[in-house]
Amino acid sequence: MENRLDKTAHKILLKRLNLVADIDAEDEAAVLELPVTVREFDAGIDIVSEGQYVSQCCILIDGFTYRYRHTLEGKRQIIAFHVSGDIPDLHSLHMNYMDHSFAATTRSRIGFVSHDAVWDLCIRRPKVAAALWRETLIDGAIFREWIVGLGRLSGHSRTAHLLCEIAMRMRAVGLAPDYVYRLPLTQHELADALGLTVVTVNRVLKDLRLNGVVDRERSRMTIREWKTLARLGEFDPRYLHFRVPITMMAEMPPEGA
Amino acid sequence: MENRLDKTAHKILLKRLNLVADIDAEDEAAVLELPVTVREFDAGIDIVSEGQYVSQCCILIDGFTYRYRHTLEGKRQIIAFHVSGDIPDLHSLHMNYMDHSFAATTRSRIGFVSHDAVWDLCIRRPKVAAALWRETLIDGAIFREWIVGLGRLSGHSRTAHLLCEIAMRMRAVGLAPDYVYRLPLTQHELADALGLTVVTVNRVLKDLRLNGVVDRERSRMTIREWKTLARLGEFDPRYLHFRVPITMMAEMPPEGA
DNA sequence: CGCCGGTTTGACCCGCGTCAAGTTGGGTGG
DNA sequence: CCACCCAACTTGACGCGGGTCAAACCGGCG
Known part of the structure; x- marks a missing residue:
């Protein structure tokens, strides 16, 4: 104190x-x-x-x-x-x-x-x-966005959506200037946010990694294909109601960092 | 207009x-x-x-x-x-x-x-x-309460929770003076709120009916065993943050109308 | 009387949970 | 500098809650 x-x-x-x-x-x-x-x-x-x-x-x-x-x-x-x-x-x-x-x-x-x-x-x-x-x-x-995800999206979509959301919110405060950010969460914590189990989260992340969409080494999260991830997660950032238009991430290069 | x-x-x-x-x-x-x-x-x-x-x-x-x-x-x-x-x-x-x-x-x-x-x-x-x-x-x-339900409760619990929530909120505005209220929702609408399908909602309601917990004839909803329903739905009304303490429904008779 | 939205029920299937057994890697103490 | 530990991560095998598909059923209404 x-x-x-x-x-x-x-x-x-x-x-x-x-x-x-x-x-x-x-x-x-x-x-x-x-x-x-x-x-x-x-x-x-x-x-x-x-x-x-x-x-x-x-x-x-x-x-x-x-x-x-x-x-x-x-x-x-x-x-x-x-x-x-x-x-x-x-x-x-x-x-x-x-x-x-x-x-x-x-x-x-x-x-x-x-x-x-x-x-x-x-x-x-x-x-x-x-x-x-x-x-x-x-x-x-x-919260509303999470309700829709938990109620109606698959585990893969929910995961993709969450990764997009965190990326964008970190970006808004300067913590994710590119497609890379620090995500200090265990898979267990991700699971508890996504309404899944650790095992499933692990498999989902594996899929995303094998498909070259995201990469994660320790707590370093890299989004390799933003558009793919956003589509998969049905991510439309307007729900975040940023005052600075929407274009923060939409203008990022289509693929790769 | x-x-x-x-x-x-x-x-x-x-x-x-x-x-x-x-x-x-x-x-x-x-x-x-x-x-x-x-x-x-x-x-x-x-x-x-x-x-x-x-x-x-x-x-x-x-x-x-x-x-x-x-x-x-x-x-x-x-x-x-x-x-x-x-x-x-x-x-x-x-x-x-x-x-x-x-x-x-x-x-x-x-x-x-x-x-x-x-x-x-x-x-x-x-x-x-x-x-x-x-x-x-x-x-x-x-919203937060719904997130917890959608993420971590079973279909039965979520349904029970929703029925409690609506009862209590209607009661707060005088629309459910006893354990009976008008719930003008199709099972399809309930399903879309609960993140379930119509078929499942139908089965859940059937279970609740057969166990004598609730009853539903057309849009008339009757809660027969509030305590059972609340326990099943893990319903703790404090999240509704009523100013009039919590005791509105807690003081209702333990069982039956 | 026949249509139609809503409800009910059965049969079957799949995404995800559960259980269990490794594996990996950073941290710690000897 | 190695041996060990433990938390986090991985992977396989299997089961179940709830989804999907499809066929009644029911009651109100034109």
């Missing part, structure tokens, strides 16, 4: 707010005043746990995190992945009971902001409130 | 806002001033379609509606069901591109409010804005 003098967390938050909505200089100044406490978390431990009542929000500075829940028979379902700039529990501002947990897959740095401070900011700066609201709505749009 | 003099839509909206958050008399007065246009829609037709850019929100006055998307091979996945008081496309306020469609299963009355009017209201009445934001977050919480 160390308070930082540098404004890394604030800068990341501002970057996100600008990515999501349109805020002005005064808004930015107000955001920079937010009291933020930065903490680090080791891989594999809960940052927030199901059942807790929370009074602060988390902004992910760096690392890779996810949200999940367990069924009664102990199966785990991962609900969302999060990259730098995401505010995974922003919803807690309005519903402080956590109905799921939030954990890290790699050592992660998280900025904590109290709900009170966020409320205060929202009231003084309606455009910031709007940006934050929009951020939670994009979260919801991603 | 008929403009009503009666304030039915406003009253329903106010009831919802009060259910979801804490607003005061001035807020209520401002809400009552909202220009609302009421229209009726026949069963089976789209109220809003995927791909549209919209500039108004819908509040469901009465009827039963749902949101859905199709996969490329034409399979349909229903994403959400909606009952009186829901504002199914409130998210469009911030993301006016519709990434899914919105349709009715019964003849439904819908109130339309322009985004401009809602924006204006949100800026003048921050507590109303907060209530609306919260409403979209509950929407998101339901």
